[in-house]
Amino acid sequence: MLCQKPATRSELAKLTGLSPATVTNLTKELIAQGLVDESRTLESVGGRPPVLLEFNSNAGKVIGVRISRTRVQAALVNLGADALAWEEQRLPEHSPEAVLQVVVDVVRKLCVENRVHLEELVGIGVAVPGIVQEDTGVVRLSTFLQWREVSVGSQLEAALGVPVLVQRNGNASALAECHLNGEQTATDLLYVHLGDGIGAGLVLDGRIYSGRTGRAGEIGHNIVDPHGPQCLCGNRGCLEVLVSGNALARQGQELAASGRSSCLQEAAKEAEITAAVVIAAAVQGDAAARELVATAGRYIGKAMAGIVNLLDMDEVVLGGDLLEAGDVLLDSLSLSFYGALLPFRVPEVRLRVTTIGPKAGVLGAATVVIQQFLSKGGRY
Ligand SMILES: [Zn+2]
Numbered sequence: 001m002l003c004q005k006p007a008t009r010s011e012l013a014k015l016t017g018l019s020p021a022t023v024t025n026l027t028k029e030l031i032a033q034g035l036v037d038e039s040r041t042l043e044s045v046g047g048r049p050p051v052l053l054e055f056n057s058n059a060g061k062v063i064g065v066r067i068s069r070t071r072v073q074a075a076l077v078n079l080g081a082d083a084l085a086w087e088e089q090r091l092p093e094h095s096p097e098a099v100l101q102v103v104v105d106v107v108r109k110l111c112v113e114n115r116v117h118l119e120e121l122v123g124i125g126v127a128v129p130g131i132v133q134e135d136t137g138v139v140r141l142s143t144f145l146q147w148r149e150v151s152v153g154s155q156l157e158a159a160l161g162v163p164v165l166v167q168r169n170g171n172a173s174a175l176a177e178c179h180l181n182g183e184q185t186a187t188d189l190l191y192v193h194l195g196d197g198i199g200a201g202l203v204l205d206g207r208i209y210s211g212r213t214g215r216a217g218e219i220g221h222n223i224v225d226p227h228g229p230q231c232l233c234g235n236r237g238c239l240e241v242l243v244s245g246n247a248l249a250r251q252g253q254e255l256a257a258s259g260r261s262s263c264l265q266e267a268a269k270e271a272e273i274t275a276a277v278v279i280a281a282a283v284q285g286d287a288a289a290r291e292l293v294a295t296a297g298r299y300i301g302k303a304m305a306g307i308v309n310l311l312d313m314d315e316v317v318l319g320g321d322l323l324e325a326g327d328v329l330l331d332s333l334s335l336s337f338y339g340a341l342l343p344f345r346v347p348e349v350r351l352r353v354t355t356i357g358p359k360a361g362v363l364g365a366a367t368v369v370i371q372q373f374l375s376k377g378g379r380y
Pocket of ligand 1 (some may be wrong): 220222231232233234235237240
């Protein structure tokens with residue numbers, strides 16, 4: 001509670017429903033740990049003047065790491081998740097040994113350059129593109145990295161000697177969007193990543209919801225066309241195989257070969273058609289490419305509405321490279337999203353584009369560690 005804004009002991013007692021004596025004891029412990037400061041004395045309205053208590057976000061440091069297909073990004077943050085320094089390194093290859101070695105190097109570099117000893121860190125949060133068993137820190141499956149059952153948490157803990165919490169990228173981004181976007185936001189939030197793949201993260205009641213086996217948020221495998229192409233998951237017509245960046249690239253290549261898009265046909269002579277090329281053609285007004293992107297928006301919007309209707313959420317945040325398509329994507333996406341919401345919910349639900357961008361995964365991974373640390377009263 002104090003993380004949001006300073007408060008007096010009697011305000012805390014009112015807000016928490018705890019007795020004044022309990023609040024006094026708890027705050028005494030937090031002050032002794034350096035997590036809370038007695039910042040200033042307010043004017044008395046009779047009796048002893050109340051003292052304003054403030055969360056000391058500099059009482060500890062955490063490192064957040066995000067592993068993507070091409071790189072490792074990391075930040076040293078304080079307990080308020082304010083980034084103090086950033087570091088980034090490209091991945092030479094995708095074997096677990098190579099990727100985890102890059103993570104170790106990046107963490108050590110951040111510490112050395114900022115004069116922080118590893119043992120001073122409260123913990124390290126790592127976000128990965130895959131399904132994670134959070135309690136063990138094992139990445140069950142990552143199709144991007146082609147990993148199965150990789151014990152990321154314990155291997156990094158052994159190498160660095162610091163507690164490590166592992167989280168999937170979508171969830172870490174969702175948590176950052178919920179807590180760190182600088183505005184008063186909802187405590188329930190759906191984050192949808194529109195990139196090479198389609199993924200989502202759920203925050204319910206201010207905390208990540210991962211499901212029983214860590215697979216919550218698999219929006220990419222919503223079937224939107226039962227007669228569509230076969231997906232890697234084994235089913236047909238998933239969002240992933242119809243509207244992801246990889247799918248747009250494939251469809252763009254087909255368009256170029258069919259001659260139905262002169263723009264893509266020309267582009268194919270220069271280089272391979274990627275999702276970025278399709279999006280650029282759509283933004284420039286190529287009718288066939290526009291239709292591809294707009295159709296993607298319609299499918300995605302409808303799938304998101306199903307989740308918001310089910311969970312009664314207030315906010316949806318979009319991130320990822322496909323947003324480069326701008327209104328070509330967003331117009332059809334929001335039309336189909338609001339069109340498929342329960343009508344009485346339409347005015348209440350906010351749909352927005354990320355304000356934090358790709359850094360959300362890094363800061364969210366660190367936020368998971370901070371939440372755990374603070375929920376245990378500043379112990380790990
Ligand atoms: Zn699928």
